[in-house]
Amino acid sequence: MAANKEPRLGDVAARAGVSVATVSRVLNNRGYLSEATRARVMAAIDEVGYQPNEVARSLLSHRTGTVGLIVPSVAIPFFGEVAVHIEDALAQHGLRPLLCNSYGRADRERDLLRSLVGHRVDGIISGAHNDQLAEYATLRRPVVTIDRELAPHIPNVRADNEEGGRLATQLLLDHGARRPVLLTSRSHERNLRERGYRGVLAEAAIEPLVVAVDFNLPEPERTTAIMAALDSVSATMDAVFCTDDLLAATALEWAHRHRRDVPGDVRVVGFDGTATMRRILPGLTTIAQPIADMCSTAVRLLVEQIGQEPGAEPTPVPAIALPVTVVEGRTA
């Protein structure tokens, strides 16, 4: 195994017979250089296989080129896809994500934040699900959230969840459902997908029926809970709008176990529409979030904040909601 000693600027300088400053200049393409020395330095650089030490550069520039990416778990298809697109968008700005899985635990997220600040990340993109962590307020670092309202002054990018809820519910009604139930992870005022669902049902004068199963329950409790929740409304409903595709998958399994035909006996619509999910369950009818757009937007907002670094005016950026699309499958 090669000795772990990377060549330094001085090694290149010595080799090229110039000073470190000169090497630094050709590296950063700054100031006046004679073609001759530039060439000589270039040669020396790849003779010794020199690669600038970004750590040293960071110390001076106060920029590490890294961004903390916090998600509940990249094993969840939605966040896996988010991670890919974020990484891609960051790369276009010469940034790399430090991956953090919070598992939905507030304590872990707190530790992660400390660690990221310690590493002096240039910014943080948070898609975690713990609402309102006070720590974010005192971070002294640019933050952008994905599908999560953290605080009024923190930019938030998300899909148009309420419209998505409306589209899903309307689609079920259009296909003949009379009693669509909402299966979600947390039912509350600010659940916009739920609000869309309730809105459409109100117009249609249909009584809403909501069942909730906590997103962060461990398996197999979660699956059991979902099954039980569906059992509890089984007699009265003829369709399910699931606020994410994973719930929808379990709803399909529930129907299968109960010999209920989909969409004949019960219609199912999901939410998220990740590429992976559509590959695994191509038949699933769902509402697709514009993940790639959301991610490039989030990165753009973050980079803008990083750009005006010091402590400039907050440039008010309200929540940005991007349009969703209906993916017609054969489950609704």
Next chain:
Amino acid sequence: MAANKEPRLGDVAARAGVSVATVSRVLNNRGYLSEATRARVMAAIDEVGYQPNEVARSLLSHRTGTVGLIVPSVAIPFFGEVAVHIEDALAQHGLRPLLCNSYGRADRERDLLRSLVGHRVDGIISGAHNDQLAEYATLRRPVVTIDRELAPHIPNVRADNEEGGRLATQLLLDHGARRPVLLTSRSHERNLRERGYRGVLAEAAIEPLVVAVDFNLPEPERTTAIMAALDSVSATMDAVFCTDDLLAATALEWAHRHRRDVPGDVRVVGFDGTATMRRILPGLTTIAQPIADMCSTAVRLLVEQIGQEPGAEPTPVPAIALPVTVVEGRTA
């Protein structure tokens, strides 16, 4: 937005009325300290909300506390799960992963490696799929691969793929299949899952039937290609062993479209058995890789290499193959 100026050691020192050296000592718990000053410094530390600058520490210690994690894409369930477990295992050693998606492109992987070395990551864990990138040989940095033979001296952790191939194939035969086809992403001598498949068929005196569809084809070409591949063997086969669960999902869709009952007309077995996949397609019969074990083993090997840093004896670590398990679903 708060000014992006983190407090420095000097700020704490001034506040506590001591020198920076003393603050450094309490931070690192080194040398002799009077309880009085220690307490005073501690107080000062959290009065100013001090958080050590890891960048500066890294410059001195030659350790960044970061590890490059290269995978084709965390949006792929297997690699998403790998990423989660790697992050978890790294965290136990105070390390964080810098996430890199190679999309299976060798040129991108080359760039990623350069960038990671530039960032002076403490090590690299590679689960990417481009075989034999020469760059790895000259990395001067600890490397461990997951499910990938890079070079004889680079430790590799993987599932017992050949045994998995055998188990899958045997299971199909046991369930009555007479002509199981292998659907894989690349057919060749060193495809161990394929070797297991061929081995069992040889014993049973059944002619193997292999169709391959490149893993890195973009959608929707890939799905089309898989469908076509299955069409091409449709008449002669009665079962499919897919070398990953994504292929299996598409095989199920193929059967659905052709009104072929599963497992009545055609039996399907997959490979990987990630938690996510099992949640989405709980009925799928598959061979589960011990992902958590593989990841903690990979991290352990990496940390050992990092520990003996300089350029010590390579401590020969042959490929480690961990046992797989059969997940009985209802597709075989």
Next chain:
DNA sequence: CTGAAAGCGCTAACAT
């Protein structure tokens, strides 16, 4: 027990 000072690898004045 604590402080002063050197230096990690690099960039940016300031000289020459």
Next chain:
DNA sequence: ATGTTAGCGCTTTCAG
């Protein structure tokens, strides 16, 4: 056009 030097924020001898 190129070299010298002073830090970036921290740890670590070496003094005291």
